[in-house]
Amino acid sequence: MDEFVIHNVRFYDYEPRAIQCMSYEEESYRLALSRSDGAIEIWNCQNRPFLQLVLPAESDASVEGLAWCDGRLFSVGLHGYLIEYDLSAVGVKARYAVTGGPTWCLALSPDKKSLAMGTEEGYVCLFDVGSDDVLYNKTLEKQEGRILSICWHNGGNHIVTGSINCVRLWSLMDGRVTRCSFVHNKREEIIVWCVAILDDMTIISGDSRGSVCFWNGTLGTQTDYVQSHKAGVLCLAVGSDQSFVIVAGVDPTIIRVSLAQTGGKKGRRARWIPTVKLRVHTHDVRALAFTNEGKLYSGGVDTILACSSYPPKVVIKTPTPLYPGYVSLGRQSDCVLLRYKERLELWRLGKPRVTGEPQEMFHAIEEDRQKLVELHCKEGESIDWCALSPEGFWIAYIVKGHLKILQFFPPTLDRQVSIRRVRALSKEIDTSRQVMWLGEEQLVSVTTKGTIQFITISDMEATVESTLTPRSPVQSLASSQDGKVLVVLDVNQGVTAYKLESGQEITLPKYSSPVVSLCVNPFTYDVLIAYSDSTIKEYSLRTKKYTNFSTNFLPSKRVHNGLSQLVSAVRYMSYDLNNGTLIFLHDDSSLLVLDSAAVTEYDDRYMPPNKITRGNNKSNKQNISGSKSPTRNSNIGRLIAFPRLHQVLFFSHIRDKNIISVEIDPVALHDQLPPMLKVKKYGGV
Structure with missing residues (x-):
């Protein structure tokens, strides 16, 4: 390689x-x-x-x-x-x-016909x-104090709300309100951050004391109490069978409180008891969502989306990925455009001093990176998307749906950096939500009306050359290097390729899993698609079939091909512009290089064993002892992974033998977070 x-x-x-x-x-x-x-x-x-x-x-x-x-x-x-x-x-x-x-x-009724919401002034x-x-x-009817939490009963006739110092049960049939009051010190308020109600009218509340209270909704009396956390309980989720509730909050420990039978000879009774503890987050947990499949999604101040399940204990953490349109490359230049909420930064990458050293070595910097341009939008505005042309001479960005185009003049020996804005925009250009450059002075815009506009820039004037109307609203775009092929992914997970010169439209086969990334081969115009189940397929627009690589790059169910070991889904893919067989892709923690032309071998002993049918033991032994030695087969495609210590936000090929990796240090990100809850431990804090 x-x-x-x-x-x-x-x-x-x-x-x-x-x-x-x-x-x-x-x-x-x-x-x-x-x-x-x-x-x-x-x-x-x-x-x-x-x-x-x-x-x-x-x-x-x-x-x-x-x-x-x-x-x-x-x-x-x-x-x-x-x-x-x-x-x-x-x-x-x-x-x-x-x-x-x-x-x-906000809460949705069980029949999905009504929405209930609680307000600052005490209204539902x-x-x-x-x-x-x-x-x-x-x-x-208006009640005293703001309503901070709300939940529907599965019967649809009752609503439970949480306020300051009390929990209320509302009957929608007769308008009656049952108040569940706390016994507390009047000098200290108890804030009910979250509530839930079970089918048997048991109300569950989490409050600012770090406790979980259980109430008899019919009588309005407290039946049980669990001091689960050392600080406020901010969120809770009820299990599918309502035999347990999961709580978390300022104390980031996620605790499962289960209903169990306790007692001895004198009698047994049902009690709510903390059973399972998960330490997933470092800071406040503000939201929980429990699914029918037994998965728990949690998130909070540490920005991480965590998916956990028990039993067995499995925790998958997904850091915040980079939003689309935040990084744009001039793939035929040395420039990268970085987008922030209120500004754009155009950088020229540094030049290394290559001395023929061994692989995996750091090169000395011959010319350091340089910030060429920093653009700010008006106060109160934010930038929604940005795109840099392939050679880095044009910048397009979107502010409140309005497209703005700039021409960039790089610095030379006799002039400084300069920018000129394209002010003559055709009235036919609709409000846009994402843009992409097909080439210098040729732009593609996905409008809010659901159409795709092809915009040409000539003599500092932008005009609409043609308009394309997809069958379904557009989710993302990809194009070939020369801009002759445009691939569209719609919201229904359909992939359509357009040959712009001939006007041919090709619909690609659908797959059972959703699409996570697209790219186009710069030489053969084959479309490469990555799916959320770590499957990669390459489709030929010429033969309208899957390529040989796609059919022979063995799926993870048969032989380990590397992709099945990825914890997160593939975030982005790109081809080597000089070699159509090399593919660069990444997830959150590693850089991946896929050689689609390499031939690798595997032996049958790594295949899952066939089922042995019951019957004559002697014949089975003869079959096992008389089996041939494992045969070696070959498959197309070799994947090489490079683990990274930092979170990978973006990874792509640029011109020549250069690739770019945009990364952030998790430690530096953690330092920007607010202070976490300090808990005194034995021998330290």
Whole structure:
């Protein structure tokens, strides 16, 4: 294999964003979670979790509660609105004002026909969910104090809410309110951060004392009490069979509290007892989601999305990945464009002094990296996407859906860096949500209307050359190096390739797992697709069949090919621009190089053994003793992994024998987090 020089970009100023709340939809395996900056992430958890969609944060963003309803996503926040999102257009579909101002919590009824939310002024507002809209229903009687948590009973006729110093059970049939009060010191308030209710009307609450209380919902009396944590309990999740509840909070230990029979000869009674403890997070845990498959998703201040299950104890941590459109390469230049919330930075990579040293050695820097341009947007605005042209002379970015194009003039011996803005934009250019350069002065824009516009720049004027209307809304794009082939992934996981010169449209076969990454071979125009189950397939647009590599690169069920050992899904893929057989890909913790032309061998003894049927033991022994020695077979494709100590955000090939790896140090990221809960231990703190 050829030798490459890796440019380690570790100066990206990555800002951690805590997880605020989450909601899981069983039917689609999708997990929606909100970040502290107001952005909402849609994760697909069908196999290995991966980030499928990002809803950008707005200026007044505040997401305090999320709820799924038949594929529709709703949220509430301190802005005082119930918001429904259009996942196809990646934006807000409708807003509905909520009585009572800032809204702290949101819950969906079991029949998925109503939404209930609690407000700052003590109101519980009910909205009816229609087939295509949401209608206001009613507001329950105002109560004293803000409502911080809310939950529906499975019967659909009762709602339980948590406030300061009390828990309330609301009957929607007769309007009666049952109050469950705490016995506490009047000088200290007890804040009920989370509530749940079981089928037998047992109410469960977690409060600021670090305790979990169990109430008789019919009588309003406390039946049990567990001091589970050393600080406030912020979230809880009830098990599928309602025999246990999982709690966590400021004390990041995740504890399972189970219902068990206790007592002796005098009698036995059911008690709630802490049984299992998981130390997954380092800081406050703010959100939990338990699935019917027995998986627990958790997140909080440490920004990590964790998936755990018990028994057996399995914990998979997924760090925050880089959002699409945050890093853009000029793959025929030495420049990289980095996007932040309110600014863009264009960097020229350093040049190493190659002296023919052995492999895996650090090269001395002949010319250090250089920041060429730093662009800031106006106050109150944020950048939603950015793209750098292949040769690095054009910059495109999106602000509030509006496309902005800049021409970049690099520094020379007789002039400094300069930028000129393309102000003549055609009125036919629609608002955009993602852009990509097909070549110099040729741009592709995915509009909020669901179309794809091909934009040409000539004499500092941008015009729409043609428009493409896909069958389904676009999720992501990929193109060949020369811009002759465009591959589109839609929201229904369909992949379509367009030959732009001939106008031919080719629909690729669907696979059972969702797509995580796409790229196009620069020489043969074969489309390479990575799926969430670690399967990689290469499709030939010429023969309209899977390539020989795709059929002979053995799946993980037969022979270990390296991909099955990845903890996280593949994040990004790219071909070697000089060699169409080398593929560069990465996950969160390793760099991977796949040689699709290499022939490797394996022997049959690594294959799973065949089933031995019961019958004549003598014949079975003869078959085993008389079997031939393992035969050696060959398969196409060799995968080489390079583990990294830092989190890998982006990994791709650039021109010549250079590759770039954008990484962040987990320790440096941890230093930016707020202080964690300090617990005194024996011999230390």
